[in-house]
Amino acid sequence: MSENQFIKPVTTEKKNNLTIGGCDLTELARMYGTPLYVIDETTLRGICKSYKKAFAEYSNIKMMYACKALCTSAIIRILDEEEFGFDTVSAGEIYTVYKSGVDMQKVLFNGNNKSAREIQLALDYGVGRFSVDNFHEAELLNDIASKKNINVKILLRITPGIECHTHEYIKTGQTDSKFGFDLSQIDEIISLIKTKYKNLNLRGLHAHIGSQIFDTQCYYDEVEILVKEIARIKNIHGIVLDEMNIGGGLGVKYTEEDNPPSVRVLSDAVTNAMNKYAIEIPTIYIEPGRSIISTAGVTLYTVGSTKQVPNGRKYAAIDGGMADNPRPGMYQAKYSAEVVNKINSKEKELVTLAGRFCESGDILIENIELPQLEAGDIICVYNTGAYNYSMSSNYNRVEKPAMVLVNNSQSDIIVYRETLDNLIANDNIPDRLKRK
Numbered sequence: 001m002s003e004n005q006f007i008k009p010v011t012t013e014k015k016n017n018l019t020i021g022g023c024d025l026t027e028l029a030r031m032y033g034t035p036l037y038v039i040d041e042t043t044l045r046g047i048c049k050s051y052k053k054a055f056a057e058y059s060n061i062k063m064m065y066a067c068k069a070l071c072t073s074a075i076i077r078i079l080d081e082e083e084f085g086f087d088t089v090s091a092g093e094i095y096t097v098y099k100s101g102v103d104m105q106k107v108l109f110n111g112n113n114k115s116a117r118e119i120q121l122a123l124d125y126g127v128g129r130f131s132v133d134n135f136h137e138a139e140l141l142n143d144i145a146s147k148k149n150i151n152v153k154i155l156l157r158i159t160p161g162i163e164c165h166t167h168e169y170i171k172t173g174q175t176d177s178k179f180g181f182d183l184s185q186i187d188e189i190i191s192l193i194k195t196k197y198k199n200l201n202l203r204g205l206h207a208h209i210g211s212q213i214f215d216t217q218c219y220y221d222e223v224e225i226l227v228k229e230i231a232r233i234k235n236i237h238g239i240v241l242d243e244m245n246i247g248g249g250l251g252v253k254y255t256e257e258d259n260p261p262s263v264r265v266l267s268d269a270v271t272n273a274m275n276k277y278a279i280e281i282p283t284i285y286i287e288p289g290r291s292i293i294s295t296a297g298v299t300l301y302t303v304g305s306t307k308q309v310p311n312g313r314k315y316a317a318i319d320g321g322m323a324d325n326p327r328p329g330m331y332q333a334k335y336s337a338e339v340v341n342k343i344n345s346k347e348k349e350l351v352t353l354a355g356r357f358c359e360s361g362d363i364l365i366e367n368i369e370l371p372q373l374e375a376g377d378i379i380c381v382y383n384t385g386a387y388n389y390s391m392s393s394n395y396n397r398v399e400k401p402a403m404v405l406v407n408n409s410q411s412d413i414i415v416y417r418e419t420l421d422n423l424i425a426n427d428n429i430p431d432r433l434k435r436k
């Protein structure tokens with residue numbers, strides 16, 4: 001088993017109350033307030049080690065962390081200590097990584113619409129590689145790099161004709177995607193690089209086939225396509241590409257129904273495909289986000305009002321919701337939860353956990369069996385490390401929650417709770433509206 005196959009952080013224990021990383025969660029709620037994101041360092045470092053171990057036999061492997069899943073300075077520090085590189089997609093992510101003291105050669109800049117400003121910044125900070133997504137970007141990047149007299153290492157982002165999300169796996173000749181070059185456009189972009197874009201140093205190919213993936217056959221097929229494409233490019237263009245980035249996407253276990261494969265099963269799929277198809281072995285980059293950070297994270301909420309609809313459902317409202325976790329509203333994401341202070345209670349009832357935001361769709365978990373809830377109860381929602389804080393908003397002008405890191409019975413703030421003054425810090429009142 002690897003850590004992505006658990007619903008809860010590996011240090012979760014039931015004592016009088018629920019504890020994670022040796023910290024009583026009611027105590028964390030009292031000290032830091034709720035909603036509160038909690039990250040378990042043991043689970044996070046454990047999954048990093050699982051990845052490194054699973055791919056250990058493959059000497060040319062480079063682990064990267066997809067910052068989009070959760071990007072804060074302390075998280076980046078931990079991933080850096082675990083010897084991961086970083087997949088970034090914005091000036092903000094690059095800046096966070098840079099300020100965290102990372103060797104910027106380990107950083108890849110990815111994305112389908114990088115602005116000139118972001119490209120400038122990435123070059124100024126010495127980002128190691130760009131994943132060039134389209135013709136426009138190739139020209140823009142070459143222009144900026146030539147003005148700076150820099151030779152930029154690039155990968156070409158391609159759409160390999162595989163789309164794979166959880167249980168759906170589609171293999172088509174052509175993927176209708178906003179990301180990357182279609183396979184039929186590869187020759188044209190390579191010819192441009194050879195003849196015109198002298199400041200672009202083509203090193204390899206990059207693909208990403210989806211997220212929350214349970215079927216590792218997708219990775220096997222992806223590697224086959226990339227390896228064959230690299231061989232074809234060598235034949236046609238005489239260019240040897242020695243890097244291959246296979247993206248991220250490994251799934252996690254949000255509920256009992258989810259059955260994600262272990263990291264070892266993923267590494268077997270990649271290695272088997274390499275052994276079968278590759279003649280020269282390139283450096284392989286893998287850049288998971290969700291499977292690295294999701295299981296390490298939980299969110300604590302406090303129950304406020306409860307409501308029994310006559311002849312209908314029972315609702316319990318929590319003090320967070322769609323602004324700190326937009327995933328249920330965006331794509332009907334399912335979660336598991338427990339009541340921290342009623343962990344040993346046997347009697348359960350069906351309840352719907354409603355958020356506090358002004359949208360009737362702001363429902364965090366529909367119809368979950370929990371002990372009878374009352375105001376003040378603390379709910380722990382599992383597997384919220386990825387794509388929660390990173391997708392959070394200030395909807396209803398609500399302050400973003402704090403985040404704490406727990407380990408060995410110690411808790412440390414890694415993101416401060418926003419204040420009301422933070423919320424108005426960027427507001428401006430034009431002179432004509434100013435009060436004398």
Ligand SMILES: Cc1ncc(COP(=O)(O)O)c(C=O)c1O
Pocket residue numbers: 066068069087110207208210211212247248249250287288289290291
């Ligand atoms: C290019 C790329 N790499 C890596 C990832 C990380 O995917 P996941 O969090 O599913 O591992 C994404 C997610 O969208 C991505 O677009």
